[in-house]
Amino acid sequence: MRVVVLRLGHRPERDMRITTHVGLVARAFGAEEMLLAARDQGVVDSLEDVVKRWGGSFAVRHDVRWREEVREFRESGGVVVHLTMYGSRLSEVMDQIRAHDRIMVAVGAEKVPADLYGMADWNVGVGNQPHSEVAALAVFLDRLMEGKELDREFQGQLKIVPTPRGKQVVERSPAGDGMPDQGD
Template sequence: MTGKEVAILRIGHRPERDQRVTTHVALTGRALGASGMYLAASDKGVVESVDDVADRWGGKFFCEDNVKWRVCIRDWKAAGGKVVHLTMYGINLPDIISEIRPCEKLLVVVGAEKVPGEMYGLADYNVAVTGQPHSEISSLALFLDHLYEGTEFSHPFPDAKIRIVPSKAGKQTEEL
């Protein structure tokens, strides 16, 4: 999109409970400019679902499960990347986004269940998307929209087999 590499690290995923939400975290990230998602759990169903969407709707998006989250963070930082932890307890998004925006390599951490306390120390940025409880999906969407300043709406998805044709009413798609 802008030359940035932005990936998501999903931690705390419980396969028996969180499959749909985790899939939506990945799809939100994909639609709004992330390049992929690391899943700190084993869930082939999520991986297959996300891979299927990326295959049909285009673009390059990876989904990798069985990731050890501490190792992922360590390796990301060793490669020069920064870690953004989305939480309700950090610095408010509008107050910190201008500091984050210049970073070319971002790993965005979103939790499912309670995030281990050590995450706050491992993250380069603890970012609050409001100070109220809400969905990790909405947090990720708002963060990416602020990061890309709305340019994600014109992001191309190469190799798509289908696309939506914008229309005032009704549903129109086009096979490519």
């Protein structure tokens, strides 16, 4: 399954942190790419740095023309899901959405353009209450992936070793052999 996240309404002066979090959630919860419908190299650089250090093949593009991206995605056989508190209940449409191989998930920062509601194959409400687009995306992707995304292994320079207490991070060798770097 290919999942792409489309971030709309990003305001560089106000939304860098939250948009970066949208990208972090997208990457960690199984999406392959984030499209940012605004110009913000800082967000791109932050997410590319995470991919470099923590692994994965997540891509980020900014300054995209969102209507064109949606149209092309649909024309190539993909479906578009718009996360909005006004949409259909997630539990009622998830099986229909999951039946598709290519899914674009649109999340807004501010009021999204009205035509997105008509362009989307589904307008989906995650709880039908006001809350964070980051939370909505995380819940949606977790349900879409049926929890399997939480067990994925990323081949990066850094890896967290799950522990009941404390923190354990392994720094892998630059050779990429999965062995901890022995240091100098």
